[in-house]
Amino acid sequence: xxxxxxELLITAAKGALITALPMGAIKFxxxxxxxxxxxxxxxxxxxxxxxxxxxxxCGLCVKACKNENEVPYDTPVxxxxxxxxxxxKDGEMLADSPMGARDGFTENKIRETAVDPKDIAKAxxxxxxxxxxxxxxxVQVCPVxxxxxxxxxxxxxxxxxxxxxxxxxxxxxxxxxxxxxxxxVTEKCNFCYHRITKGLxxxxxxxxxxGARMIGNLKDPNDPVTKIVLTERVGVxxxxxxxxxxxxxxxxxxxxx
Amino acid sequence: xxxxxxxxxxxxxxxxxxxxxxxxxxxNEFIYWTIQIVMYPFLTGLVAGAFVxxxxxxxxxxxDLKDIAKFxxxxxxxxxxxxxxxxxxxxxxxxxxxEVMLTPHFTSAIAAFGMVFSxxxxxxxxxxxxxxxxxxxxxxxxxxxxxxxxxxxxxxxYSVLTLGAHDISDAALHKDExxxxxxxxxxxxxxxxxxxxxxFIFGSVxxxxxxxxxxxxxxxxxxxxxxxxxxxxxxxxxxMEWQKWQISRHGRRHWQMSADEVKGAEIDMVxxxxxxxxxxxxxxxxxxxxDLIFRGYTAVKxxxxxxxxxxxxxxxxxxxxxxxxxxxxxxxxxxLPGLTVKRAVLSTLLVLFGVxxxxxxxVIGGQAFSLTFAGYMHYHLPxxxxxxETFKEGLFGAxxxxxxxxFFFWIFNKVIPSLKYK
Numbered sequence: 209x210x211x212x213x214x215e216l217l218i219t220a221a222k223g224a225l226i227t228a229l230p231m232g233a234i235k236f237x238x239x240x241x242x243x244x245x246x247x248x249x250x251x252x253x254x255x256x257x258x259x260x261x262x263x264x265x266c267g268l269c270v271k272a273c274k275n276e277n278e279v280p281y282d283t284p285v286x287x288x289x290x291x292x293x294x295x296x297k298d299g300e301m302l303a304d305s306p307m308g309a310r311d312g313f314t315e316n317k318i319r320e321t322a323v324d325p326k327d328i329a330k331a332x333x334x335x336x337x338x339x340x341x342x343x344x345x346x347v348q349v350c351p352v353x354x355x356x357x358x359x360x361x362x363x364x365x366x367x368x369x370x371x372x373x374x375x376x377x378x379x380x381x382x383x384x385x386x387x388x389x390x391x392x393v394t395e396k397c398n399f400c401y402h403r404i405t406k407g408l409x410x411x412x413x414x415x416x417x418x419g420a421r422m423i424g425n426l427k428d429p430n431d432p433v434t435k436i437v438l439t440e441r442v443g444v445x446x447x448x449x450x451x452x453x454x455x456x457x458x459x460x461x462x463x464x465x
Numbered sequence: 466x467x468x469x470x471x472x473x474x475x476x477x478x479x480x481x482x483x484x485x486x487x488x489x490x491x492x493n494e495f496i497y498w499t500i501q502i503v504m505y506p507f508l509t510g511l512v513a514g515a516f517v518x519x520x521x522x523x524x525x526x527x528x529d530l531k532d533i534a535k536f537x538x539x540x541x542x543x544x545x546x547x548x549x550x551x552x553x554x555x556x557x558x559x560x561x562x563x564e565v566m567l568t569p570h571f572t573s574a575i576a577a578f579g580m581v582f583s584x585x586x587x588x589x590x591x592x593x594x595x596x597x598x599x600x601x602x603x604x605x606x607x608x609x610x611x612x613x614x615x616x617x618x619x620x621x622x623y624s625v626l627t628l629g630a631h632d633i634s635d636a637a638l639h640k641d642e643x644x645x646x647x648x649x650x651x652x653x654x655x656x657x658x659x660x661x662x663x664x665f666i667f668g669s670v671x672x673x674x675x676x677x678x679x680x681x682x683x684x685x686x687x688x689x690x691x692x693x694x695x696x697x698x699x700x701x702x703x704x705m706e707w708q709k710w711q712i713s714r715h716g717r718r719h720w721q722m723s724a725d726e727v728k729g730a731e732i733d734m735v736x737x738x739x740x741x742x743x744x745x746x747x748x749x750x751x752x753x754x755x756d757l758i759f760r761g762y763t764a765v766k767x768x769x770x771x772x773x774x775x776x777x778x779x780x781x782x783x784x785x786x787x788x789x790x791x792x793x794x795x796x797x798x799x800x801l802p803g804l805t806v807k808r809a810v811l812s813t814l815l816v817l818f819g820v821x822x823x824x825x826x827x828v829i830g831g832q833a834f835s836l837t838f839a840g841y842m843h844y845h846l847p848x849x850x851x852x853x854e855t856f857k858e859g860l861f862g863a864x865x866x867x868x869x870x871x872f873f874f875w876i877f878n879k880v881i882p883s884l885k886y887k
Contacts, residue, residue: 283478289492303839308492319488336491345671351575352564371564372557374497375575381672383491383836387479392557448766449671465489465837 252360253426254399256455257433257442258335262420265290265333267312272415274310276400278390284308285386287397288337288412293463294318297329301463309333334464335421337412338363338384338397339445339453346376346385346396355394361454362401367393381449399423426454477854479557483847488840496832496844499858501551504866506663506685507824508548511870513660513686514693515541516589516652521741523592523649529737532730535596536704537697539883542589543873549582551866554857574666581662585655592648594628595641597881601627622880660689667827674767674838675774675831680756687749691742692820695813698738700874702810704884705731735809739799746816750792753823770838778841779830787826791819 211219273288274281289308295301302318313333316323344363347355354369355376370393377385377394388395400410404423408414413421424433436442436458443460444453457464480495515537521527522534553559569576601623608620630637661682667673668681705727712724757775760768775783795812829844847859856862878884 280476283476284481285478285493301839303489303837305489305492348572349574349670350570351573351578352561352568353570354564369561369564369568370558371561372559373552373555373575374557375573375666377493377497378670379672381836383494386493386495387497387557389476389478392479465839 250359251425251427254340254361254404254454255424255426255433255437256337256340256399257422257424257436258455258457259420259422260332260334260457260459260461262418263290263333263335264418265292265309265313266417267309268415268417269335269412269421270308270310272411273397276403276411279395280389281310283389285389285395286310287384287395288335291334291336291464292318292331293334293461294323294331295329295461295463296323296327298327303463303465330461332459332461334457334460335412336382336384336445337455338399339382339451339455340399342452342454343450345379345381345449345451349375349379351375358401362399363396364398364401365394365396367391370394381446381451382453477852479854482855483845483858485843485845486835486840487843488835489837490835490840490842491837494835494842496829496842498828498832499555499844500829500846500860500863501555501858501866503821503824503828504551504863505548505555506660506667506689506828507692507821508544508551508866508870509660509663510685510689510692510820510824511696512541512544512548512585512693513656513689514691514695515544515697516656516693517690518694518697518738518741520649520653520656523645524653529734533697533701533734533738536701536883537693538589538593538596539877539881540697540700540870540874541693542593543877544870545586545589546873547866547869549578550869551863552578554862554866574662574669577662581655581659585652585659588648588652588655592645592652593881594626595644595648598627598630598641599633599638600881602631602633605631626880657686661686667831672836673831674771674834676827678756678760680752681827684749684752684756687745687752688820688823690745691749692817694738694742694745695816695820698735698742699810699813699817700871701734701738702731702806702813708884732804732806735806736804739804739809739812742813742816743796743799746792746796750788750796767838770834774830774833774841778833778843779826782822782830783826787819787822791815791822795819 267290270286270288270290273279274286277287279285279287284307286308289305289310290313291303291305292309292313293301293303302323304318316325340362342361344357347357347363350356351373352369352371354366354371355363356366357363367388372387372393374387374394377387380396385394385396387393400408400412403410410421410423413423422433422436424431426434426437428434429438433456437456440458442456442458444456445460445464447453478495480497480499483499484495486494518530519534519538519541522530553562556562565576566579569579571577604623605620605627608616608623664682664685667676667685668678670676709724709727712727760771795815798808798812798815801808832842832844834841847855850856850859850861
């Protein structure tokens with residue numbers, strides 16, 4: 209059987225149409241949409257609350273996190289860290305977080321330079337961790353889908369699928385991501401997902417002696433975190449990036465980076 | 466070795482080795498994208514540029530470029546094979562690279578890489594095939610009567626390369642020409658897309674104040690074409706000089722031109738190609754300056770730290786090495802009347818250096834300041850490697866990437882001589 213060019217084109221067009229039409233009826237679902245279909249509408253949206261007034265910069269949260277999540281203890285990389293801010297009377301801002309404040313802030317030196325207490329207008333500590341953004345840029349840029357958002361809002365990393373390109377590290381405005389020194393894939397805070405999904409607190413929340421850190425469920429109106437987020441004046445970090453971060457701060461200063 | 470030291474030995478914090486931090490930075494911040502990520506857009510740019518140069522002849526009928534067109538097409542293919550290798554070298558889990566093709570996550574700019582790259586590869590490969598099909602068939606026929614195992618092997622190679630299409634009647638060759646024209650035509654937008662898309666990878670990172678600009682893809686395309694033309698011209702001149710040297714040493718072979726003819730063809734080509742080079746150079750510089758002026762004028766939150774990087778820490782890299790040595794000096798050299806081959810060679814070398822510095826200043830410069838906007842990071846290129854990582858992401862890893870295209874071209878040119886004159 210021999211086809212003329214005209215016949216071939218017509219047949220090909222028909223074939224394409226016949227294949228394309230039923231394909232149009234298929235809706236491609238994101239994994240989390242599939243989960244939502246199976247499990248019903250989500251009842252959980254994990255969120256974090258940091259009360260910066262209560263933080264004293266002891267670093268116990270960082271220690272606990274490194275141990276709980278097996279991030280090598282003597283490396284500078286860490287899933288959570290605490291920053292110290294000193295605003296001097298002349299308006300100069302000084303900040304540091306040596307080793308992520310793993311050993312706490314015990315001296316009034318910033319990078320080997322002592323700050324005279326008389327010059328200090330205000331000083332405070334700010335714990336940092338992954339913001340588990342509602343629109344996470346890290347998930348958007350992962351070329352293989354190795355990092356993804358769960359239905360309860362936490363962004364996770366599949367260690368067996370990450371290719372280690374570092375695009376997500378570049379995309380995060382908060383600098384929470386790094387390469388795990390042992391596993392050689394990206395790593396970041398996941399709100400201790402293995403603990404919170406079993407009804408436990410995160411390691412850092414349990415370790416904080418002052419109650420500066422709290423984890424809660426924003427979809428539960430009776431949750432203490434939800435109540436504070438709804439009724440008090442809370443702030444989030446770097447909202448200008450449109451990431452909709454879900455770590456809320458009480459007493460956030462404009463100097464915080 | 467105790468268990469503890471064994472564990473410490475494999476524990477490498479990626480980036481710690483070559484990053485020096487200054488003032489207030491986040492604990493996890495390091496220079497994660499290093500020299501291989503500078504090489505990646507540099508090489509992709511050369512691919513796109515070389516292809517556009519060859520297409521100027523094939524599509525737009527710029528007959529003055531006929532001789533260099535064949536060569537730059539084949540060279541573009543050699544560069545294309547190497548272009549993704551810096552990315553592979555840079556991956557922490559390089560063995561999983563196939564996942565980009567297998568489970569592409571399409572909201573990521575990198576996910577489309579496999580597809581864009583394969584399409585482009587197919588276009589360039591088929592264009593090369595159509596351009597050389599007649600040559601392949603002729604070789605098969607010529608070698609039929611020759612003896613010797615070398616000729617037999619060569620004949621098998623050429624037979625495979627013909628893909629069974631032995632018809633070299635005028636009508637068939639005319640069809641080939643049309644196919645070449647069409648492929649070159651499709652190839653230009655795809656080449657621009659391939660490289661513009663490399664620019665998009667950077668330009669779309671909203672967390673990076675230096676990278677995020679919609680101009681990034683266009684700037685990348687323009688500098689790509691500049692660098693591609695410069696490299697083709699440079700390589701062309703070097704090969705011509707080699708031929709001249711060989712003719713003067715061994716005497717002329719039957720298919721070769723005389724030394725004077727080579728010289729004439731050479732300076733002729735240099736003059737023609739440098740015109741195109743100047744044009745694209747102007748476009749590239751204009752866009753880059755526009756970007757800089759716009760950032761300074763709008764002066765959003767990040768401008769304070771960007772200014773301190775652009776006019777302070779990276780001043781030499783940006784204004785001296787990139788703009789002056791890499792752009793202004795070759796621009797003047799090419800514009801001065803009475804262009805000589807030597808002057809053109811110097812200019813192309815400077816242009817290539819300038820484009821490399823542009824990539825460097827984007828990739829490394831974009832990580833020179835902290836996300837806190839209150840600290841800096843300095844990159845120290847590992848020179849003498851002492852482990853796999855410092856080789857891969859060090860000077861020698863980059864030099865390997867830079868040298869491979871020439872190696873591939875040398876091999877291709879054995880089978881498909883793209884510099885032979887009839």
